[in-house]
Amino acid sequence: MSLPPPEDSVGVVWSRILSVLSKELSEQSYKTWFEGISLHGYSDTSLVLSVPDQYYGxxxxxxxxxxxxxAAQEVLGKAVSVTYQVIEKPKTAASSPSHSRSPKDRVSGLVSLNSNYTFDNFVVGPGNRFAHAAALAVTDAPARQYNPLFIYGPTGLGKTHLLQSIACEIGRRFSNYKILYISSEQFTNQLITAIQTKTTPQFRAKYRNLDLLLIDDVHFIAGRESTQxxxxxxxxxxxxxxxxxxVTSDRPPKEIPSLEERLVSRFGWGLVTDIQPPDFETRVAILKKKIEKETIGVPDEVLYFIAGKIKSNIRELEGALIRVVAYCTLTGxxxxxxxxxxxxxxxxxEESQKFSIEEIQKTVADYFQIKVSDLRAKKRTLSIVRxxxxxxxxxxxxxxxxxxxxxxxxxxxxxxxxxxxxNKISAEKEKDIGLRGVLDKITGLLKKER
Structure with missing residues (x-):
């Protein structure tokens, strides 16, 4: 093969190839497999792609x-072969010390880290406070307490954010640590490749010489005997x-179907903690954090509106804000x-509008034997205020x-x-059984009227 062409030429060719690939792949597949590689060089007949390791290639x-x-043929106008090469980056005196690299660079893995997933950007609320505290404790003293740390909860609540925050923070504090952040699917895929290529000893050496292993969505290994x-x-x-x-999961260890009992037991050796959907105040705080870098001002009323509509998924919450800001920025x-x-x-x-405000007001008024107009008036007597x-x-x-x-x-x-x-009713219902009963009865009446 000829020498690699000038860097600009390589960059242009690879950029065009990636553009073609991005149109043919899902966003997740593209990010997982093609954002972490590059074009090392090409000739008239072949391409050489630089990959992190032989399993990846x-x-x-x-x-x-x-x-x-x-994709290469479409860009180059002719058929070429493609090979993969693990490229060792040359070390220079100026860049050899590990502390000259960012924490993100010191974390290996096939899944690229999100630069926004840090502890500084994590909004703490009642639903995630304990998990956040446990994650900080792990970064302060790795393997001394909460080992393993098992964080579970529904999709979109910040589990991956915490996982990557731990990886980056430990990478910053302990520059000599060998750290691997990876999804359970990637762990399985690497194992399969190692078995196929008869490189299982190398695979085991890679994982068993780590100082910190972080695995996202560990529930996906359930039912896979060899992987488990x-x-x-x-x-x-x-x-x-x-x-x-x-590790993270969408449910606690004991509730993961087909997960071997010995793994359930191992996960219980450390701390198992959950993340719950954020309350209204936390959702507003998340949105305010999101707009800190925006050039357009977002009124509080808009933040309250979005936070009131989307309650159970932070990614959807932030995505809604991005859509609104983008629309107003582009249209003026x-x-x-x-x-x-x-x-x-x-x-x-659709269920967010299951009941109208008028329906709720009427049902509450009927229950307490007052008029709907009393609820809308300025009367401050206890019989109306409550x-x-x-x-x-x-x-x-x-x-x-x-x-x-x-x-x-x-x-x-x-x-x-x-x-x-x-806030007053929300706090009181946690301690007042009678109030909870009233709320349940009124909700039941609303449903019955439907």
Whole structure:
């Protein structure tokens, strides 16, 4: 093969090939397999792709070879061969010390780290406070407490954010650590490749010489006998050597179907903690954190509106904000609740409007034997204030209307008044069985009337 062409030429060719590939692959597949490689060089007849290790190259060859060949032919105008090479980057005196590299660079793995996933960018609330504290404890003293650390919860609540934050922070504090962040699917794929290429000893050496292993979505290894066997032995090797293990899952170990009991037991050796959906205040804080770097101002009313609509998935929450900001930035429209409602109308689940505010007000008024007009008036007698607070709380819980919108339906109350009422009822119902019973009865009446 001829010498690699000038760097600019290589960059242009590779950029065009990636452009073709991105149109043929899902976003996840593209990010997983093609953002971590580069074009080392090319000649009239062949391309050489630079890959992190031989397992990576073997996987690309087995699963994406034809697609890569097709993309290369489209860009170069002729058929070429493609080979893979593990490229050792030359070390220079200026760059050899490990502390000259960023923490992210010191974390290996096939899944690239998100630079926004740091502890500084993680918004702490009641639903994730304990998991966040445990993650910080692990970074302070790896393998000394909470080993393994098992974090579980539904998709989109910040498990991956915490996992990558741990990886980056330990990489920053312990520059000599060997750290691997990877998904369970990638672990399985690497094992399969190692078995096929008869390089299982190298695979085991790679994993069992780590100081920190972080595996995302570990529940995907359930039901895979060979993968569970290999992970079990890897776990034992690292644990016995006092190395830190952190994993995430969508459910606790005991509830993962087809997960071997010995692995359930191992996960229980450390700390098992969950992440719950964020409450309203945390959702607003997440949105405010998201807009810190935006050049366009976002009114609080818009943040309250979005936070009131999307309650269970942080990625969807942030995605909704991005859509609204992008639309107003590109069109020059004023950003307000009306515009946000129009842009996001297709994103909200139908059940968020299952009950109307009027229905809830009428049911609450009937239950307490008062008039609906009393709920909307400015009367501050206890016999009216309490039902009004309960009605506001139920509207927020059952409809997803924003705080300002709720206030308008209750005689033009300020959003802070609505927030106070909702917080008061939310806090009291945790301790007051009678109040919980009232809320359940009213909710039951609403459903019965439907």
């Amino acid at each position: 073997k996987w690309l060859e087995d699963h994406y070879q034809n697609l890569i060949l097709s 066997e290999e992970f079990f032995n890897t776990f034992n090797s690292l644990y016995d050597a006092h190395k830190q293990i952190v 429209n004023k950003l307000d609740v009306r515009v946000a409602q129009e842009i996001l109308k297709d994103s909200f689940k 039902p009004r607070q309960i009605a506001m709380f139920l509207v927020r819980e059952l409809t997803g209307y924003s705080l300002p919108e709720i206030g308008e339906y209750f005689g033009g109350k300020d959003h802070t008044t609505v927030l106070h009422a909702c």
